[in-house]
Amino acid sequence: MYIDPAQVPAKTGTVYPEPFKSLVRGRVKRRLGDAAGLKNFGVNLVTLEPGARSALRHWHQRQDEFVYVLSGEVVLITDAGEQVLTAGMAAGFPAGEANGHHLINRSTGLAMFLEVGDRTPDDQITYPDDDLEAVAGAAGWVFCHKNGLPYSAPE
Amino acid sequence: MYIDPAQVPAKTGTVYPEPFKSLVRGRVKRRLGDAAGLKNFGVNLVTLEPGARSALRHWHQRQDEFVYVLSGEVVLITDAGEQVLTAGMAAGFPAGEANGHHLINRSTGLAMFLEVGDRTPDDQITYPDDDLEAVAGAAGWVFCHKNGLPYSAPE
Numbered sequence: 001m002y003i004d005p006a007q008v009p010a011k012t013g014t015v016y017p018e019p020f021k022s023l024v025r026g027r028v029k030r031r032l033g034d035a036a037g038l039k040n041f042g043v044n045l046v047t048l049e050p051g052a053r054s055a056l057r058h059w060h061q062r063q064d065e066f067v068y069v070l071s072g073e074v075v076l077i078t079d080a081g082e083q084v085l086t087a088g089m090a091a092g093f094p095a096g097e098a099n100g101h102h103l104i105n106r107s108t109g110l111a112m113f114l115e116v117g118d119r120t121p122d123d124q125i126t127y128p129d130d131d132l133e134a135v136a137g138a139a140g141w142v143f144c145h146k147n148g149l150p151y152s153a154p155e
Numbered sequence: 156m157y158i159d160p161a162q163v164p165a166k167t168g169t170v171y172p173e174p175f176k177s178l179v180r181g182r183v184k185r186r187l188g189d190a191a192g193l194k195n196f197g198v199n200l201v202t203l204e205p206g207a208r209s210a211l212r213h214w215h216q217r218q219d220e221f222v223y224v225l226s227g228e229v230v231l232i233t234d235a236g237e238q239v240l241t242a243g244m245a246a247g248f249p250a251g252e253a254n255g256h257h258l259i260n261r262s263t264g265l266a267m268f269l270e271v272g273d274r275t276p277d278d279q280i281t282y283p284d285d286d287l288e289a290v291a292g293a294a295g296w297v298f299c300h301k302n303g304l305p306y307s308a309p310e
Contacts, residue, residue, distance in 0.1 A: 001254070002231060002238055003245040036247020038219040040273040041196050043247075064193040068269060070225075076157060083157055090158040092191020092198075099156070114223060116271055118195040 001036065005045050008035045016056070017143050017151035020132060026052030026105075033116075041118040048074060048105035054115070056132065057100035061124040065093040065117045067103065072111030074103040079128075085113075095120070100128040156191065160200050163190045171211070172298045172306035175287065181207030181260075188271075196273040203229060203260035209270070211287065212255035216279040220248040220272045222258065227266030229258040234283075240268075250275070255283040 008030040014021055026049035033043035046054060054067075057077060068090045076083045076091055078101045085091065085103070093101050105111040125134035125141070132151075134141045143151040163185040169176055181204035188198035201209060209222075212232060223245045231238045231246055233256045240246065240258070248256050260266040280289035280296070287306075289296045298306045 001233055001235065001246055001248070001256070002240070003247060005243060005245060032223075032245050033219075033221055033247055036221065036245075037249040037252075038221060038247050040219040040250065040275060041221075041271065043221050043223070043245075043271060064188075064195040066188055066191065066193060066196075066198050068187070068198070078156060080156065085157070088160060090160060090187050090191075090198075091156055092158060092188055092193050093156070094192040095195065097192075101156070114269065116196065116198060118273060120195060 003032050003036050005030055005032055008032055008045070015141055015143075016132075020056060020130065023056060024053060026050070027054065039119070041116060044115045045070075046113055046115055048072075048103070048111045048113075050105055050108050050110075052105050054103040054113075056127050057102045057129050058125050058127045059093065059098055059100050060095055060117075061126070062095045062120040063118050063123045064095050065101075065115065067091050067116075068114045070112045070114060072105065072109050073107045074105050074111045074113065076101065076103055098126070100126070158187050158191050160185055160187055163187055163200070170296055170298075172287075175211060175285065178211060179208060181205070182209065194274070196271060199270045200225075201268055201270055203227075203258070203266045203268075205260055205263050205265075207260050209258040209268075211282050212257045212284050213280050213282045213289075214248065214253055214255050215250055215272075216281070217250045217275040218273050218278045219250050220256075220270065222246050222271075223269045225267045225269060227260065227264050228262045229260050229266045229268065231256065231258055250278075253281070255281070 011029045028047040030045040123136045183202040185200040278291045
């Protein structure tokens with residue numbers, strides 16, 4: 001019911017295969033929605049250290065995404081260019097809209113935001129800038145090269 | 156994509172039938188997720204004036220809900236009692252958990268929070284404290300008395 005974000009475990013890992021793992025170094029996620037027992041969508045409290053990014057630039061075939069900046073400053077990067085987002089600013093990314101997006105902290109301080117995403121099955125993720133594609137599998141995301149060959153399973 | 160919450164229309168209405176409409180007076184919602192074109196879940200920026208409440212106390216059969224307090228102070232009321240939530244505190248309400256909840260602003264200042272809810276179809280809402288039930292219909296929520304008789308359509 002009530003969630004104290006400070007008590008929710010801080011996750012620093014990623015399911016990205018190498019060589020992409022290191023690109024999200026400095027990103028810390030707290031899975032608040034999971035902590036509350038929610039199943040239909042996730043709400044993560046995300047902290048980005050200076051230089052860290054939310055994800056590789058990507059878009060989802062079936063799942064909506066939403067971010068709301070709580071503190072600090074991040075740069076939203078999409079096909080439309082770059083935009084600085086500060087506390088109280090938000091962005092949404094409708095499923096199926098072929099416009100890769102991510103957030104980068106180019107400031108010298110911490111940035112914090114909430115990210116929300118639903119869990120519609122049979123999703124796929126496209127990474128326009130990288131040799132990477134992801135398909136939702138029974139046990140989580142399965143990552144392939146753009147030619148369809150799989151990356152080895154993440155450790 | 157990018158959403159400026161200040162540019163999103165402020166909604167003060169409610170779909171509750173009388174005599175419940177007046178109970179959410181002082182509540183202002185900005186539908187940020189809708190403004191971004193999201194379909195799978197809603198994200199609302201909600202402001203409560205002193206004395207205002209988020210909703211009648213209720214729980215959903217199929218839809219998850221989540222709130223994150225941005226500023227001010229609200230009281231979360233559930234079967235477990237009352238808890239004051241301030242900025243940075245959160246709560247989640249899993250679908251099907253029969254524990255009515257709502258937020259009331261008992262402070263003397265404005266309170267602001269984000270609320271997230273998904274749009275799983277065939278949902279039902281139970282209001283433990285009031286002679287009210289809601290069922291998701293093709294055109295929105297249909298409200299009935301606990302004996303099954305409908306309230307007249309909201310104006």
